[in-house]
Amino acid sequence: MIISMTGYGKSVQQLPQRKITVEIRTLNSKNLDLNLRIPSAYREKELDIRKIAAAQLSRGKIDLALHVENTSGKTGQKLNIDQIEQYIDQLSQIQNLDASDKLKLVEIATSFPDVFQNIEEEIEDSEFQIVLKTVNEALDAVNDYRETEGSILQEEFTNRINNIAQLLDDVIVDDKNRLDGIRTRLEKAVADLKEKVDENRFEQELIYYLEKYDITEEKVRLNNHLNYFKQTMSASTSQGKKLAFISQEIGREINTIGSKANHAAMQQKVVQMKDELEKIKEQMLNVL
Structure with missing residues (x-):
């Protein structure tokens, strides 16, 4: 499954004399960057809140704000x-x-x-337990939001990967015509020389030349990487870093095919594959 690092969650609890509000916003980040904004009276409890948030939101830039509003009429x-x-x-x-x-x-x-x-009041344990309950509800809302965004990303990635796979099939068709065309051009060039050549030597040189443009291994590896990408997306947990590594391998094979192509139609499809992959990489920054 794909989980986005972008999310938002809010929870509110109304007590007899206080209104407790927790808001959480998350954005993409390579590591966990947790920023807490809480009233000074709760500073001694900050570590407990931080541990709970870090356990449920393993990566991302996270802003967690705890607001405690006095509704008793006293100014505090x-x-x-x-x-x-x-x-x-x-x-x-x-x-x-x-x-x-x-x-x-x-x-x-x-x-x-x-x-x-400000009158500093000692926080009772019963009240703090309600604060923790509110934090957990906000975290649940964030995770629901992240999963919803992740399902949209997964659909987008699947479409892009399928587009690359279709372009690869088109490249395979072009590749056969390309090699046949190269062989025909070389044979015609030798015939135009009107010189007698050693047929065996010519065949060896031709095979060597064609091997330099052979993309069989790249086609197989690229196809394997595409399938591996889709398998990783279907894992039980989000694998953003792993998918990023696979994307790099996909790009490497596409680039190699492009450098060996020497064929206008194939080069056009390689450019299209690069464009699809670039769109994947842009969105990959948001994947948990």
Whole structure:
């Protein structure tokens, strides 16, 4: 099966006083690149969340965001009284400000951003278990998304591989006519010389010359690689790296056929095969 590295998943849990939301986005990457964005109160639990995400999403660039919204009506913040008093003392020293007008000084002092402190609450284990449940549900949604995208990629790869196989069949037909044509041209060239030649020596040289253009081995290997690619796609797990290696071998055989072709019709089909393979390689970057 083919699994894409591109995915998205979201899960929401509503508690009596909190709303927990987990969003996960994944993109392609050679290795696991896991980025977590979680509230500071959950920092000590980050490793647990990271292990769960890494176990289910083995590769890719992954952004996991945990949002915890307070729905109890409490702000979760308190005034930093010491900081406010320091601002008031400093403001009262400014010319044209009356230290007796403390209300005005307080109003100015509380406009600064660092006069409020977040109230750090200890996370209860029961709440964290719900957070983990939400993370797992989001991960399940991501994996479902990846599998759906993967099935589309697999259909695309199958069509491209079948196109290359059809072009290879056409090349095999052209190849027979090509070798017959080369032999005829060489025999005509020798006949035009109007010189007597050693027939045995001529036949040996002709065989040697034709062997340089023989693509029998390349045709067999290319066909085997195409079949191996389809077999690997049907494996129980996604084999992105392995398929990439097979794609390289397919490209090597296509290039060799092209270098030996010396035939316009075959060269055109080789170009078409390269185009199909290039489209496979572009999409292969997204395969897990």
